[in-house]
Amino acid sequence: MYRRYTFFGGKGGTGKTTCAASYALSLARRGVRTLVVSTDPAHSLADAIGSPIGSEVVEVEKNLWALEIDAELEAKKYMESIQQQMLHIVSAAIVEEIKRQLRIAYLSPGAEEAAIFDRFIDLMEEAGDKYDVIVFDTAPTGHTLRLLTLPEVLKVWIDHLIKKRTKAMDLMRLAARYEKELQEKLKDDPIFNILSRRRDRFQRAKDLLTDHDNAVFHFVLNAEKMPILETERAIKLLKEFDIKVGSVVVNRIIPPEAGAFFEKRREAQDGYLKTIEERFGVYGIVRLPMLESDIQGVEQLESISESIKEVEEL
Amino acid sequence: MVGRIKKILYYAKLFMFGTFLDKRSAVVRKEAFDENDDLMLLLFGDYLGIPNPISYYMLELLPYVASDMDAWERRIQNRKMILAEKAAQFDFD
Numbered sequence: 001m002y003r004r005y006t007f008f009g010g011k012g013g014t015g016k017t018t019c020a021a022s023y024a025l026s027l028a029r030r031g032v033r034t035l036v037v038s039t040d041p042a043h044s045l046a047d048a049i050g051s052p053i054g055s056e057v058v059e060v061e062k063n064l065w066a067l068e069i070d071a072e073l074e075a076k077k078y079m080e081s082i083q084q085q086m087l088h089i090v091s092a093a094i095v096e097e098i099k100r101q102l103r104i105a106y107l108s109p110g111a112e113e114a115a116i117f118d119r120f121i122d123l124m125e126e127a128g129d130k131y132d133v134i135v136f137d138t139a140p141t142g143h144t145l146r147l148l149t150l151p152e153v154l155k156v157w158i159d160h161l162i163k164k165r166t167k168a169m170d171l172m173r174l175a176a177r178y179e180k181e182l183q184e185k186l187k188d189d190p191i192f193n194i195l196s197r198r199r200d201r202f203q204r205a206k207d208l209l210t211d212h213d214n215a216v217f218h219f220v221l222n223a224e225k226m227p228i229l230e231t232e233r234a235i236k237l238l239k240e241f242d243i244k245v246g247s248v249v250v251n252r253i254i255p256p257e258a259g260a261f262f263e264k265r266r267e268a269q270d271g272y273l274k275t276i277e278e279r280f281g282v283y284g285i286v287r288l289p290m291l292e293s294d295i296q297g298v299e300q301l302e303s304i305s306e307s308i309k310e311v312e313e314l
Numbered sequence: 315m316v317g318r319i320k321k322i323l324y325y326a327k328l329f330m331f332g333t334f335l336d337k338r339s340a341v342v343r344k345e346a347f348d349e350n351d352d353l354m355l356l357l358f359g360d361y362l363g364i365p366n367p368i369s370y371y372m373l374e375l376l377p378y379v380a381s382d383m384d385a386w387e388r389r390i391q392n393r394k395m396i397l398a399e400k401a402a403q404f405d406f407d
Contacts, residue, residue: 079373086377094380101361105373108360114370154368164353171346175339178331190378198371 002027002312003216005124005134005208006246007148009234010220011227012140015251015288018295019220019308020137021048025298026305027133028064035065035131037123039116039147040139043068050297061298065131069119071112078115079106113143117150121205145234148209148217149241151202158199165192209243216246218311219280223250223272232279247311248280252290286310354379354386362390 008020017038024036035057038045045068046053049060055070079102086098105111120136127134138144169189176182209215217238221227235245250273254266276285288307295301357375360366379386 075370078370082374082376085374086380089377090380097383098376098380101376102373104361105369108369110367111370114368154371157367158371161353161356164349164356168346168349168353171342171349175343175346177339191375194375194378 002032002133003214003246004127004132005136005215006311007136007138007144007215007217008220008249009138009144009217010140011222011230014220014222014227016220017044017048017137018301018304019218019249019251019288020135021045022295022301022305023308023311024064024066024133024135025301026309027135028061029302029305031063033063033065033130033132034135035067035123035127035133036135036137037066037120038068038137039120039144040137041071041112041116042139045137048296048301067123069116071116074115074119075106075111078118113147113150117147117205120147121201121208124208125204145237148243149237151206151209152241155199155202155206158195158202162192162195162199165189165195210241212244216244218246218249219283220249220251221276222252223269223276225272228272228275228279235280235283245283247284247286247313248276249286249288249308249311250276251288253287255289258290284311284313351386351389354382355390358383361387 006023008016008023010016017040020036020038024034027034036045036049038053043053045066049066051060052058053060053066053068055068055073057065057067060066082102083095083099086095090098123134138147169186169192173183173186176186219231219234221231231248238245253273254262254269256266258266286308288304291304295304355362355364356366357372357379358366358369360369366372
């Protein structure tokens with residue numbers, strides 16, 4: 001069974017993009033309308049698929065669309081929309097001042113992350129009638145986990161802000177009890193509206209991500225020490241935030257016919273494979289062999305799309 | 315005649331408002347402004363060097379608070395006599 005929002009994550013360089021792309025391909029070939037999205041700031045989806053992809057959705061083939069989220073561009077769009085909006089509200093002198101502050105914020109840490117997150121939630125919400133499945137090719141673990149746990153953390157913060165604003169406005173209204181026009185002005189509070197709109201958005205994002213029937217997170221790793229440790233930590237965190245962990249995909253397993261040169265590595269891998277079996281067995285393990293060459297282009301992606309389909313089984 | 319009574323009533327109302335109500339609402343208003351200043355600090359503290367996890371999302375509030383921004387920054391940075399400020403708030407005479 002495929003799920004509406006499928007994420008592929010894991011340590012850098014383990015083949016997440018390839019897995020995401022070929023899984024999307026296998027869905028598309030079955031007639032499922034699929035969008036594959038890369039949220040990694042260092043995109044490699046276009047390389048895997050073998051055709052140019054940008055910040056707008058492009059159709060790769062029948063039933064398969066692709067998109068690379070461009071953080072910088074998203075942040076810029078957001079800034080511009082604010083500038084546009086404020087032209088109606090404030091005077092020209094202040095506009096200049098705000099522009100300065102916008103530029104500072106644009107360069108501040110976390111801005112790109114937030115921008116990606118925004119687009120990401122937009123996609124998830126809009127997807128309904130356009131796509132049956134969205135496959136996310138996420139950035140290396142740390143970054144992605146922050147992205148996924150963002151709504152939970154921010155909601156707490158924003159709840160606090162709303163409480164404070166409500167109190168201030170209540171006091172203000174109390175003070176304006178005998179002044180009619182001021183009362184009119186206080187009736188509709190744009191700051192409260194914006195804050196609660198944000199909060200609702202975070203809430204919806206959280207609902208989408210923690211919906212076990214519709215959202216699932218697959219891990220891609222290699223049979224090596226570091227990826228195993230990182231995956232273990234990541235799974236623990238996802239559990240904490242109640243996000244469903246799907247399968248664990250072990251990529252680049254050296255096949256027996258690799259020859260004498262790889263014999264020692266193969267033995268080491270066998271050990272790690274056992275560890276993986278022990279630790280992640282409950283999630284279901286999908287094994288992908290190491291191939292003779294790098295995977296590039298739709299035809300080659302097709303070659304592993306049969307095996308990657310197994311992630312749906314658990 | 316009627317106009318005169320109306321006028322007197324109007325002034326009486328103003329007098330009552332000034333003597334009893336305005337004073338009280340001034341205290342409440344001060345409290346409201348203080349509360350709002352705190353909120354601004356949470357929203358835009360990063361301009362004063364306090365890290366804020368969602369400064370990016372707060373940008374869309376900027377147009378609505380921009381006109382108050384300068385005065386707020388001055389108020390926050392000049393808060394040397396908080397006690398005196400608080401005392402002034404409760405001057406019931």
